[in-house]
Amino acid sequence: MNKTILTLSVAILLVSCNSKTEKTNDMTEKKDQTEKPASKVDSTPKVTGVGGIFFYSENLEETQKWYEENLGIEMNDWGSSSFDSRDMDNPEQINSLQWKPFKKGDEYFSPSKKEFMINYQVQNIEGLVKKLKENGVTILDSLETYDYGKFIHILDKEGNKIELWEPI
Structure with missing residues (x-):
C-alpha cells in the first residue's frame, strides 16, 4: 500500500x-x-511548514489498524507514518511530515490538556527561541539536538503544546 x-x-x-x-x-x-540570488539565503526565524500531527487515541492498536486498513497509512517502527515531500525552493531537500496517534493519557502532550499537538518545522530555531522569549511565550524545556534535528516545546496563548523542529 x-x-x-x-x-x-x-x-x-x-x-x-x-x-x-x-x-x-x-x-x-x-x-x-x-529568481532569488543564490547568495541570499533567508534565515528569518519562522515556521516553514508542518512537521507533524499528533493526537490521542482511546485504543492505539485499533486506531492504527483502522487507518492502515481504511486509508493505507502504514506505521513505521516508531508507531508513526512519514509523509515525504520536496521543498519547492530547494527540490533536493526532502521534507517529512510525521503523523502519529498516541495512547490517551500519554504525558508527551503535557502540560497541555488538549487531545492533539502540532509539530511545526522551523528555520533558525535559536533565533526563534530568542524572539519567543522576548515576546513572553511560555517555553517548556530547553533546546535539544538529535541526529534528525533540534527540538523545543512551547505553549500557545490557549495552552496548546507546540513542538518546534528544525531539521539538521
Missing part, C-alpha cells in the same frame, strides 16, 4: 514538474528576473 502512495506521489510530482518546465520555457525572461 505504501508503494502505491509513493508511486502516486511520484506521478503527481512528475506531472507538476513537467507543467512547471513548460511554463518556464515559455517565460525564460520573467524567470530570470524573479
